[in-house]
Amino acid sequence: MKANITSIGATGTDTLLQQCARQQWFWPALYGLSVFSLISFAGARLLVDADTFWHIAAGKWMLANLAVPSTDPFSFSFHGAKWVPHEWLAEVILAASHAWLGWAGPVLVTALATAITLTVLLRFLLRYIEPLHGFSGTLLAFLTLAQHLVARPHAMAWPLMVIWTAQLVMARQQNRRPSLWLLLVMLAWANLHGSFLLGIGLAAALAAEAVLTERQPLQSAKAWTPFLAGTVVAGLLTPHGVDGLLFPFHVSGMSYTLSVIGEWKAPDFRLVQPVELWLGFVLFGALYFGFRLPAMRIVMCFGLVHLALTAARYAELLGLLAPLLLMPSVGPQLRAAIRPEIKLRLSAPLLRIVTALCLALFMVSIILLAKGIEHDHRRIQPREAVSAAMAAGGGGPVFNSYNFGGYLIFSGIPPLIDGRADLYGDDFVRRYMAAYSGDASVLQAMFDRYQIRWAVLEPGSPAAKWLDGLPAWRKVHQDDVAVAYVRAR
Known part of the structure; x- marks a missing residue:
């Protein structure tokens, strides 16, 4: 009798799982749980970026003051200068999560945002292609964002970016105006990260496509114009107004700064890059299957390729x-070209094992996050x-390595410079880099102007060697992370 009950129970569970697997939400949900779990396991890896420190410090300042700063409250070199904290909402979220869960908080937020992003992407792809190919597409997408997968505001913008674009593309496919609720997505995006300007550009491009390709272009223009106007208005509804809208242009004009900051440099193709793998896979598929694509979508993808080749941080875009832009055209062609026998088919027992494994991984990841995460990346926290x-009498103006600025702010110490390059501007960054590179005249001028009293630098840096030769300065600490100097009183 017991054996029969067990058999019936297992059969019933298998039937239910098979019914769920036929629903378009099942695989994305399972995939999202797996992504969240795997990223959570890599928890501390998400904390390798020095900018995470000052983002959290900025969020804590806003929570403490119940305001968004319009001038710099952190550095001594630019204290009181105009500052546009365009990622203010994301910084508040990071600070609140850190206050609640310690370093597990920012990891949780980043893992959740990434999981939602890839879940929404897979859910969209499954409208047009088989699960096996959808998983492949999302895996390629993950590769492009993995190198920029850190606990910073841009990761929180990813879900909104994908939701926004997917909804616009579906509106175009159905020959209708996008739903007005999307304006709330733009409103949140504009307050989370400066990449919202790309969302406005995508909406404008798809509106232009509608006008140029539909049989009644005037009606298409009338349908899209109010939405575009609402999009711009939503983008302006931030504490910074027009300054927030112009911020990306300000950053893109900082040619020198962008040339010396790693994530803004073009990918180095002497090493295998994720974007290279992505382009190779897509080009192979396009050439092998002979896909035909709408002209405007090709132009838009060329724009994304240009961005990805201009700066490594744009590969994720x-x-x-x-x-999202190509699948409505590629999907039907791919379905027609792929043989049915290589489509994903799981037996009931295997489906049960996969589901149980994903749920088990998720539960373990939650337990690990609840236990807490240690920030053990010493290279960015001296x-x-x-x-x-x-202890040796240091205090007051400090000459610090660029990568130490975030930690100093987090520790309540005003730095000379930190990761907010947009605040400091090209001229100051150029002078700082000349000083840090050992230009004695620039170093002396900067020390005199800012009345530098102590220094914390990376070992072996030219600036540290310069200080070694000055009798008025004494070295008080050196290890593999940093060297510290204090000026004699």
Whole structure:
């Protein structure tokens, strides 16, 4: 009797799972749980970026003051200068999560945002292609964003970026105006990250496509114009207004700064790059299957390719957005070209195992996050050096390495410079880099102007060697992370 009940129970569970697997939400949900779990397991890896420190510090300042700053409250070199914290909402979220869960908080937020992003992407792709090919597409997308997968505001903008683009593409496919609720997505996006300007550009491009390709262009223009106007208005509804809208243009005009900051440099193709793998896979598929694509979508994807080749940080835009733009055309052609026997088919027992494994991974990841995560990346947090300098009488204006600025802000110490290059501007960054590179005249001028009293630098840096030769300065600490100097009183 017991054996029969067990058999019936297992059969019933298998039937239910098979019914769920035929629903378009099942595979994306299972995939999202897996992505969340795997990223959570890599928790501390998401904390390798020095900018995470000052983002959290900025969010804590806003929570404490219940305001968004319009001038710099952190550095001593630009204290009181105009500052546009265009990622203010994301910084508040990071700060609140850190206050609640410690370093597990920012990891949780980033893992959740990434999982939602890829879940929405897969859900969209499954409208047009088989699960096996949908998984392949999302895996390629993950590769393009993996190198920029850190606990910073841009990761929180990814879900909104994908939702926005997917809804616009579906509106075009159905020959209708996008739903007005999307304006709320733009409103949130504009307050989370400066990439919202890309969303406005995509809406304008798809509106132009509607006008140029529909049989009644005037009606298409009338349908899309109010939505475009609402999109711009939503983009302006931030604490910064027009300054927030112009911010991306301000950053793109900082030619020198963009040339020296790693994530803004073009990909180095002497090493295998994720964007190279993505382009190779897509080009192979396009040439092998002979896909035909709408002209405007090709132009839009060329724009994304240009961005990805201009700066390494833009690779994720290509990986996330190009599938959304192309799949309505590629999907039917791919379905027709692929043989049925290579489509994904799982037996009931295997489906049960996969589901149980994904749920188990998710539960383990939650337990790990609840236990807490240690921030053990010493290269960006010179704790011992700063403590030694303070104990030796350090204090006041400091000359610091660029990558140490975030930690100093997080520790309540005003830095000379930090990751907010948009605040400091091209001229100051150029002078700082000349000084840090050992230009004695620029170093002396900067020390005199800002009355530098102590320094915390990366070991072996030219600026540190310059300080070694000055009798008025003494070295108070050195390890593999940082070297600290204090000026004699």
